[in-house]
Amino acid sequence: MVAFSGSGDSKQATNAYKDKSKPAEIRKSNISAAKAVADAIRTSLGPKGMDKMIQSANGEVAITNDGATILKQMNVIHPAAKMLVELSNAQDVEAGDGTTSVVVIAGALLEASEKLLQKGIHPTGISDGFQKAAAKSIEIIKNMATPILLTDRESLVKSASTALNSKVVSQQSSLLAPLAVDAVLKVVDPAKDTNVDLKDIKVIKKLGGTVEDTKLVDGLVFTQKSSNVNGPRKIEKAKIGLIQFCISPPKTD
Incomplete structure (x- = not known):
């Protein structure tokens, strides 16, 4: 006679049940971390936004309301929060502005996603909805925009x-x-x-x-000091030589 114990199957079923809750916990953790980053710079947004005083590790103090600058100085560890920092940097490189707005909007979308997830809506459905909303938003903005020529x-x-x-x-x-x-x-x-x-x-x-x-110089500006006190400070129509090898004296071993 062979007897089979059901305890092993019961354990597997319990573990499978527990595993189903892990994705929800991970999503909640990611959303909370990203919202914390958005909340940190939310008060810097808009014409009434407040400046932040930031002290770096070397003691240098900077006062700014630029989202990208603030986020660069923050010691962000959480992977999801780092994605918002990278989002702000990408916005800075691509457009040069809107670094705070893009993070605040992302935080608001994640907050809305959290409420939808609590109602049992699948993440894929939420993502598809955001894609459709983004396409419609771009269409509306393009219709509202006023084209500007670089000659104007x-x-x-x-x-x-x-x-x-x-x-x-x-x-x-x-x-x-x-x-x-x-x-x-x-x-x-x-x-x-x-x-x-x-x-x-x-x-x-x-x-x-x-x-x-402040002034605009249409040319090259060298920050080095002149080798001679009486040397030229400004040269117009200068001839510039491009040298691909070192012309300084060789260093001895």
Whole structure:
């Protein structure tokens, strides 16, 4: 006579039941972590958004309301929260603005998702709904948008001034907005270019002076000191040699 024990099957059934709850717990943990990141910069959004004072590990203090800058200084460990930081960085690279908005919107969508999940709606259905809503939103925004040509400098300056209204330097927007537009127009061809590579524009910080001393240089600026006190400070139509080898004296071992 052979007897079979049912305890093993019972254990497997119990483990299978427990495993079903794990995905829900993981989703809840991910949503909570992402919402925490969104809540951290929510108060920096909009014209009445507050600036944040951030102290880095080396003691340097920065005051900003830029979402990407704030998130870069945060020590984010949770993988889901890191995705929102990467989202903000991607927005900064692609558009140069909206770094706070994109994180706050993502946090709001996740909060709405959490409520739908609690009602028993499957994650795939929620994802499909977001995809349809995104497509419809893009359609509406395109219909509302006013096309601007790169040759229309006045409209570009107005757009730049609007973007500066929420920044610390908003009072100097009448000076900085035209400078920013002129800098962009110097590195693009308005007839064919639609995107701007910001790496083609170099911003150099100099100690002393004020924001009003900011100026645009159509050329190259060297931050090194001149080898001679009486040496030239500005050269126009200069001949520049590109050398692919080191011309400094060789170092001894």
